[in-house]
Amino acid sequence: MTQQPFSRPGAIDLSALKRPATPPPPPGGGAAQAGGGSAYAVSVDEQNFQTVIESSTVAPVVLVFISPSQAPESVAFGDDVAAVADEYDGRFLAAIVDVDAAPQIAQAMQIPQVPLMLVVLDGRPATQPIPGAAPIDDIRALFNQLAQQLTAQGFSGRHQPLASGGGAPEEGEEPPVDPRYAPAQDALAAGDIDGAVAEYQKLVTGNPADAEAAAGLAMAKLLQRTQGVDLNAARAAAAADAADVDAQIMVADLDLLGGHVEDAFARLVELVRRSVDKDRDRAREHLIGLFAAVGSEDPRVQKGRQALASALF
Structure with missing residues (x-):
């Protein structure tokens, strides 16, 4: 599993998605949480996808595309990513996209295969897509490198824990900052x-x-x-x-x-x-x-x- 430093070449194109008539709910409210109740993982559908992406202005969102029908092993991979995200206390939000249930998201983002992982920061892809499942130790190594790059590049935001009723921070809310750094x-x-x-x-x-x-x-x-x-x-x-x-x-x-x-x-x-x-x-x-x-x-x-x-x- 290889990784590039964070960069933001262009915003994610959501034009293929049908926008909801009402404002989207916070990431934890529109779909069941993923990762067995993880405080920093959410299941994504067409209703809450926009809000999940917008929460990447606070801290990175790790999109994981899975398909229980096409690639059963991708479900366990998504659970592993959610578990690792939980270890970082809000530095990352794992966003699990079941392409069987939300095919329009996969089509809009031109996802070539599942499983596939993509890190999003400030509403834009921050890495190249990472295809295929990986052992949980490799996932931890990747997250460790990303966290180090975040620190070195001055990104200090953290997502609010979903399990405690948090969801995405309100507009204008300052993300928590580790005062040491x-x-x-x-x-x-x-x-x-x-x-x-x-x-x-x-x-x-x-x-x-x-x-x-x-x-x-x-x-x-x-x-x-x-x-x-x-x-x-x-x-x-x-x-x-x-x-x-x-x-x-x-x-x-x-x-x-x-x-x-x-x-x-x-x-x-x-x-x-x-x-x-x-x-x-x-x-x-x-x-x-x-x-x-x-x-x-x-x-x-x-x-x-x-x-x-x-x-x-």
């Missing part, structure tokens, strides 16, 4: 990357066990290093001299920022393999820093660590 997130929102690095560094210095702060610091430093860098020029420099450690590191940073996580890891593993002395140490230390940015629970990090060990020994 607010200064760093405010700095990122203002475009002050140096300030964000400093704020995350304070958190990590005060509590080295704060994995979310450590990931935020690593991602903020990545943004700091790549700020204003021309991608094409960086790639040309790396291609011109495979022994140029600075050039190879920069392209690895840009690859990671662009979502090409495995390419970034492979480039630095190979650099470690063919380098010696200080150059080798620099490449190894930088790769370990990228592992921190992605998160130790991500299976790609685990594979990268194995590859690094092989290159070293």
Whole structure:
């Protein structure tokens, strides 16, 4: 399961759906909750779909398209996504779309297969569609990476728990903010990357066990290093001299920022393999820093660590 950093290329086109004559209910009110009563999962139909998508302005919505008739295994996959979303206390809302019961939604969004997962933020797709079911540990790894990216990019909103009668926040209501990360997130929102690095560094210095702060610091430093860098020029420099450690590191940073996580890891593993002395140490230390940015629970990090060990020994 691969993942790209959050981006919002265009709003979801809902023109194929018949809009209800009355205002749509909150996400928890128009359909039965999914995920066995999860506080952060909802079953989606044509009546509440618009409101569910609008709630992605508060925090990401993870759409999961299932079909009990076409792909029975997709039902368990949807339950797993709902269970993982519940572990993040509102950072995500799992929205389960049964395409058998709501075919117009699948048609409007041009869903090619089930199961399929799509992360929506600010009403727009924030990732490429992720096809196929995945083990729950892979789902957790994906959510962990997304949560780290949210923190690093300054998104702090949380959905209200549906089980306690919450539903989507009312218009104009401020989403809850974790005060620990607010200064760093405010700095990122203002475009002050140096300030964000400093704020995350304070958190990590005060509590080295704060994995979310450590990931935020690593991602903020990545943004700091790549700020204003021309991608094409960086790639040309790396291609011109495979022994140029600075050039190879920069392209690895840009690859990671662009979502090409495995390419970034492979480039630095190979650099470690063919380098010696200080150059080798620099490449190894930088790769370990990228592992921190992605998160130790991500299976790609685990594979990268194995590859690094092989290159070293």
